[in-house]
Amino acid sequence: MGTTLRMRRAAVVFAAIGALALTGCSDDGDGGDKKTDEGGSTTGKDSTPSVVLPKLDGEKLSVAAVWTGAEQANFVKVLKEFEKRTGAKVTFVPAQDPIVNFLGTKIAGGQPPDVAVIPQVGAIQQAVAKKWAKPLGDEAKAQLGKNYAKVWQDLGAVDGTQYGVYYKAANKSLVWYNTAVFENAGASEPKTWKDFLATAETVSASGITPVSVGGADGWTLTDWFENVYLSQAGPEKYDQLAQHKIKWTDPSVKDALTTLAQLFGKPSLIAGGADGALQTEFPASVTQTFTGGDQPKAAMVYEADFVAVNIGQTKAKIGTDAKVFPFPAVGAESPVVTGGDAAIALKDGKGAQALLTWLASTEAAKIAAEQGGFISPNKALDPAAYPNEVQRTMAQALIAAGDAVRFDMSDQTPQSFGGTPGKGEWKILQDFLKNPKDIAGTQAALESAAAKAYKS
Numbered sequence: 001m002g003t004t005l006r007m008r009r010a011a012v013v014f015a016a017i018g019a020l021a022l023t024g025c026s027d028d029g030d031g032g033d034k035k036t037d038e039g040g041s042t043t044g045k046d047s048t049p050s051v052v053l054p055k056l057d058g059e060k061l062s063v064a065a066v067w068t069g070a071e072q073a074n075f076v077k078v079l080k081e082f083e084k085r086t087g088a089k090v091t092f093v094p095a096q097d098p099i100v101n102f103l104g105t106k107i108a109g110g111q112p113p114d115v116a117v118i119p120q121v122g123a124i125q126q127a128v129a130k131k132w133a134k135p136l137g138d139e140a141k142a143q144l145g146k147n148y149a150k151v152w153q154d155l156g157a158v159d160g161t162q163y164g165v166y167y168k169a170a171n172k173s174l175v176w177y178n179t180a181v182f183e184n185a186g187a188s189e190p191k192t193w194k195d196f197l198a199t200a201e202t203v204s205a206s207g208i209t210p211v212s213v214g215g216a217d218g219w220t221l222t223d224w225f226e227n228v229y230l231s232q233a234g235p236e237k238y239d240q241l242a243q244h245k246i247k248w249t250d251p252s253v254k255d256a257l258t259t260l261a262q263l264f265g266k267p268s269l270i271a272g273g274a275d276g277a278l279q280t281e282f283p284a285s286v287t288q289t290f291t292g293g294d295q296p297k298a299a300m301v302y303e304a305d306f307v308a309v310n311i312g313q314t315k316a317k318i319g320t321d322a323k324v325f326p327f328p329a330v331g332a333e334s335p336v337v338t339g340g341d342a343a344i345a346l347k348d349g350k351g352a353q354a355l356l357t358w359l360a361s362t363e364a365a366k367i368a369a370e371q372g373g374f375i376s377p378n379k380a381l382d383p384a385a386y387p388n389e390v391q392r393t394m395a396q397a398l399i400a401a402g403d404a405v406r407f408d409m410s411d412q413t414p415q416s417f418g419g420t421p422g423k424g425e426w427k428i429l430q431d432f433l434k435n436p437k438d439i440a441g442t443q444a445a446l447e448s449a450a451a452k453a454y455k456s
Contacts, residue, residue, distance in 0.1 A: 164342030214285030218426025309373030
């Protein structure tokens with residue numbers, strides 16, 4: 001797909017997201033005519049019949065994923081409905097990052113889970129290369145074909161064979177803010193990076209540190225970089241860097257790091273400064289922005305739609321106390337970066353395939369969507385399933401992007417480079433946060449690590 005179409009689609013997506021901060025939190029079900037099918041799932045009036053699942057009475061299945069806390073609890077609700085419909089018993093297996101290493105240990109020990117939920121495209125490719133992953137069956141492929149845009153099918157395929165079901169997606173181009181702080185400071189939502197920095201200074205002058213960064217989790221820093229890079233360098237360069245067709249020593253990377261350094265290089269703009277940010281894990285980076293009334297530790301936090309889960313652990317109400325705006329445009333357009341989690345089968349058998357079929361269904365997506373803090377790439381899901389207008393609009397914006405979705409760059413790279421705590425891109429960008437003046441050294445370190453990872 002050409003650059004022009006991609007950027008035009010991006011503009012459409014962010015026109016939709018731009019309305020988010022103007023909307024309140026709405027719990028009404030204003031999603032149009034609905035009916036309830038026999039399986040208890042609310043679907044649009046023109047929807048197809050319920051997904052058909054086999055009887056699996058007494059069969060024991062296990063599912064591995066890195067989710068914890070509310071994300072894990074919400075996923076277990078989806079698994080419970082699968083148990084109810086099939087008679088199977090499903091155990092959730094907590095996995096550690098990087099999940100490929102975790103699965104390798106399980107497989108070597110002769111105890112692979114039936115299904116694993118993989119958060120990186122590169123990790124799916126590794127699982128296929130190692131002959132761990134099993135191709136999708138016809139029933140699961142039928143659900144995918146009916147409910148998913150081609151881009152989401154392609155992301156779960158390797159060399160033309162379908163392996164993954166993208167159960168969960170993320171809109172990773174959002175900045176959440178504390179409305180009381182913005183109102184007290186007289187700050188407005190920025191549209192450009194220049195405006196964003198000016199807004200940060202305005203908030204800082206009011207006595208509140210403007211930006212919260214969860215630097216203890218290196219993946220948040222890769223997301224900062226990717227949004228700046230996509231907007232500034234453009235989608236074609238983004239694809240080239242993601243595939244290592246250009247080096248990390250490319251001038252476009254220098255430009256993006258220079259831009260990031262305008263924020264990272266001013267400790268007064270970051271909660272706790274660089275040292276504090278590097279000790280702040282992602283969940284805390286969110287909660288510290290929305291606790292403390294109008295005197296929180298920070299006014300804004302960048303991250304994906306799933307921030308809503310963490311805001312839900314505070315007293316702040318999404319749509320009133322907590323609002324959101326698109327990641328500011330560094331170049332001509334605001335960026336559209338997404339992520340996602342795909343389920344793959346690691347064992348042959350009717351049970352694993354039935355579970356993948358269920359996870360690809362609109363009914364499973366509805367259960368997850370109702371919990372909040374979740375976006376489904378399932379285009380057949382009635383938007384009324386989402387619990388509030390903010391979530392609904394974010395989900396509709398993602399679906400509107402269609403095949404123009406740009407997937408998280410670090411998740412496309414070999415996991416040793418883009419998905420391993422304390423190593424590769426995660427560690428190097430943590431070092432950059434600590435010393436943002438060393439742009440050339442950061443580029444050299446990134447290229448060295450990337451070259452090594454792509455060779456292996």
